[in-house]
């Protein structure tokens with residue numbers, strides 16, 4: 083028995099999902115985490131909203147804050163057109179190691195790059211170190227205490243442009259009240275609220291979409 087829950091999830095996927103099939107990987111993570119061990123993936127219900135927003139945005143460059151086991155990176159990457167890139171930031175090296183294997187097993191490794199470290203260090207290095215000019219879509223799913231600071235950092239680093247889409251998880255639970263206040267009142271975002279439920283739970287949660295209107 084693998085020691086960590088994240089390793090057990092990966093083991094279950096490797097033993098039961100279809101290799102090279104990202105939908106199968108997503109479905110099996112949802113099956114394991116709804117039946118055996120809860121884990122903080124965006125999940126199937128909020129995942130359908132994520133899918134819809136990714137499809138309507140059709141992004142070329144995606145930034146994800148908070149990789150965890152690679153569930154949402156796999157979920158997003160399966161929808162991206164050829165030649166697009168997803169850069170995902172994870173500060174926990176053990177989670178990054180699991181995510182790397184999950185993404186590889188799903189067969190989306192050519193689109194996904196895992197950046198290990200903290201967002202406050204990595205975001206300012208995206209242009210110089212990772213050759214990013216602008217990001218079209220940002221999935222914010224790390225620590226709600228960092229949502230606002232990292233959004234301001236994306237603005238300051240000129241990484242988001244008019245039309246860039248931010249989508250934030252957990253704006254109700256655990257909650258990101260200062261982020262909601264910021265994007266809804268600073269005047270630079272068109273916001274949409276998507277009520278849903280916490281992954282694998284009946285607790286209320288929601289996603290907030292914030293489309294950048296420009297500086």
Ligand SMILES: Oc1cc(-c2ccc(F)cc2)cc2nccnc12
Nearest residue numbers: 122123124148223224225251252256
């Ligand atoms: O989706 C999430 C849920 C939770 C979470 C915490 C405590 C609970 F009791 C339930 C759920 C934490 C998260 N941290 C980072 C990114 N996403 C998260």
Ligand SMILES: [Mg+2]
Nearest residue numbers: 124223251252
């Ligand atoms: Mg989350």
